[in-house]
Amino acid sequence: MTSASNEEPSANWGECMEAAVEIARKAGQVIREAVKHDKCVTTKSSAVDLVTETDHLVENLIISSLRAKYPSHSFIGEESSAAGEKCCLTDNPTWIIDPIDGTCNFVHSFPMVAVSIGFAVNKELEFGVIYHCLEENLYTARKGHGAFCNGLKLQVSKETDLSKALILTEIGAKRDPETLKIFLGNMERFLKAHVHGIRVIGSATLALCQIAAGAAEAYYQFGLHCWDIAAAAVIIREAGGNVIDTSGGPLDLMSRRVVAAGTQEMANHIAQMLETITYERDDYNANNL
Known part of the structure; x- marks a missing residue:
């Protein structure tokens, strides 16, 4: 009810x-x-x-x-x-x-x-x-x-070919050696797939707006928060795009991980290539009181 x-x-x-x-x-x-x-x-x-x-x-x-x-x-x-x-x-x-x-x-x-x-x-x-x-x-x-x-x-890009994609991401605040190794490994995987380029602009919300505007094909990140993705997820979806979990499942706003892309095919392709960086959920403390 x-x-x-x-x-x-x-x-x-x-x-x-x-x-x-x-x-x-x-x-x-x-x-x-x-x-x-x-x-x-x-x-x-x-x-x-x-x-x-x-x-x-x-x-x-x-x-x-x-x-x-x-x-x-x-x-x-x-x-x-x-x-x-x-x-x-x-x-x-x-x-x-x-x-x-x-x-x-x-x-x-x-x-x-x-x-x-x-x-x-x-x-x-x-x-x-x-x-x-x-x-x-x-x-x-x-x-x-x-x-x-x-x-x-706004209208997202309908590109499905990874080799023709411009991909956006963010580094995040976690910079220990193991996290950096995984972060750079993920980036290397996309570079070896001959994507057009990878960009880091320092604002998750504005990077996600570029997906909605069709200026880039995909975005991924581990370590962002619900306030980084909430508004942008609506904007991307209403522009015809897709916002999912890095596992390939539905977006979990509190999971601190996301893939966004103009097409479902591109989103799935990005998710399948990623190695996970683990972060504590945004609602961890709320769920463990």
Whole structure:
């Protein structure tokens, strides 16, 4: 039986998406101003897992604004989770927020920086908003309504030949020798398959938007979080693409692994070639209390 908290008509999710667009633009303004100045940088899980005062400021801005509008909704935020809040996806309408995707880029003023806001109901993703704030490109998608960038419809690449593919990935914060060996081995496998190229741009959400836009054929990563993939998964699917687990099965938002591609054939081919890098699930602590 559906709980009372998620009995709102689905038409309301469009209103929620409009609220997400509005707050993403406001957050982008804060980030555009902050990137011009010196940053106070600290670390989280490792020396390369960076966080700034702007990450916290922007997350607080987004969550406080949305909570004022939707007090019964749930929230998962990157910095809140890093501070110890449970990362738990329930049937309740849930906002999944990355205040600054590409914090390392932000620290160095490298322009691939985005705000990402995903929204799920009954554990199903309903819409996604990603704002490439330094370039002012707004990516949006709502389930069943298509995907757009600045109002222009997005369409994935329909290439199925791996040797004609441009593949995107990210290194991740885990840099121990065994992880690096597997990461480089996966990359070597694709290079030996004569893919056109491999790119690392430092922002998972913006890399995934390139799949939706047809600018690259596939993306894979181990070690990303639910807030890196939630909004982008809707955008890719609504652009005609596929988002799956690296095992080849359905996407598990909390598994910290993903393959995205324009076609199912390409997604399956990528998944079959990957050696797994193991990460603790995002909901591990929530499931083990």
